[in-house]
Amino acid sequence: MDILKRNNVRIFGDGDKVMMLAHGFGCDQNVWRHLIDAYQKEHTLIVFDFVGAGQSDLSAYDSLRYSTLDGYAADVLEIIETLNLRNVILVGHSVSSMIGVRAAINKPEYFSQLVFVAPSPYYINDGDYVGGLDKADLEALFEMMESNYLGWSSAMAPLIMGNPHKPELGEELTANFCATDPDIAREFARVTFFSDSRGDLVKLTVPSVTLQCNQDMLAPLHIGDYIKRYTPNNSLVILDATGHCPHLSAPAQTIEAINCYLFSDNNLIDAKLLSPDLFT
């Protein structure tokens, strides 16, 4: 199987340092546009779509493989192996932070640092642990997804997926759906929200940084502290950003925070940071 085609891997720049960007649930590699602009000069940047998202090969989707985060982590590792990369800086958004944790526990020798953008080890409230969501919230979200996928045309999907060079085909769909097949999106949603990665944090040996938004209903503020407390060698940065996608809504801050972490001497930057983005 052609792994690079399967995951629609794209490579930018040819710098010595390797940075890999893993999108989260809900969208595809297009969310990384600002980071691609910022980092392609001095890095080799690897972006990709998880199977089922964006312009990945839908026929490679396997419900069983992707029923746990390990299946998604295997995608990450297989891309790294195919391209023969080492010392990878892995930037993961949302669920991909924990996918990155699993990949890095499995193959720590592949990674130099992990960057978590708006991560959460578990989204659901559980006893004293406040994940922020309860099961009823998730049912409401799934219902919302269902009613907004009414316009998805299963006849058009293969056309789009098979024609990455004809983006106009996908325009109509990507405008509202980020081109994710609804059946797969539903399964990815379940894996995302029902996976409990709290026990994994302590096993991580690769150094990491958490970029925590100060107003994010999917990852409340204290989640950043939780991750820092249980993850060896983790730094925490609070972004003055609303929502779950700071790399889109507050790109300047996000990039500054990543730079501070990657290029500072001690990698410890637990300060409230940074020049605010203009309009957040």
Place this chain on the structure above:
Amino acid sequence: MQNFYPLISSPKTDFEAFYNQAPCGLFIFRANGTIVHINQTMLVWLNANAEEVIYKDFTDLLDKGGKLYYQLFIQPLLTMNNEVKEISFHICTPKADFHCLFSAKVFQKDGEDEPLFAATIYQVAERKKYEDELLKKKQQADLEKEMKEVTLKEVAYDQSHLVRAPLANIVGLISLLDEMECTSEVSDLIKLLKISANKLDEQVIKLADKLNE
């Protein structure tokens, strides 16, 4: 041609009236969701005064599922594509409860950098019922299809195992019969029996293969 639109006596007032009385909700919000303008129709639908909603986060008007959906899908899309169309939302506040379609587009005021979002809201009470009905039917059809597939698999299994086993016995017994001494009349009957049994076996195999496809 100068007065081509003679009805517009005072354009500003007319535009304002149209903005406020348009048969859809209109509002403008900032990137973080803060409402900065809202028209009269929307206020009537929300059963609220301007003071109650201006400078509030518009996603607070949505039910929790909608709010999550906005964070996960709509906000990234708006930032990336500058536009979303016909998103189905449920407005749910202590004073208002209705389903709607939401569309929004980014724009900038002259000479300003801040991106603003112009949004329209259409109430869809009847259409929503129809949509729910369709969705229910679709889910039901999916479920039935799944159940039929399970049944078909069972039939295929029965064909290839439960039916073929006794049939194999019959074929074996016929071979034994064939080797026994008997009249030519019986022997002819056994031949016919053998042909029929083999044909039946072929058909069972074909059927099982078809079901397994």
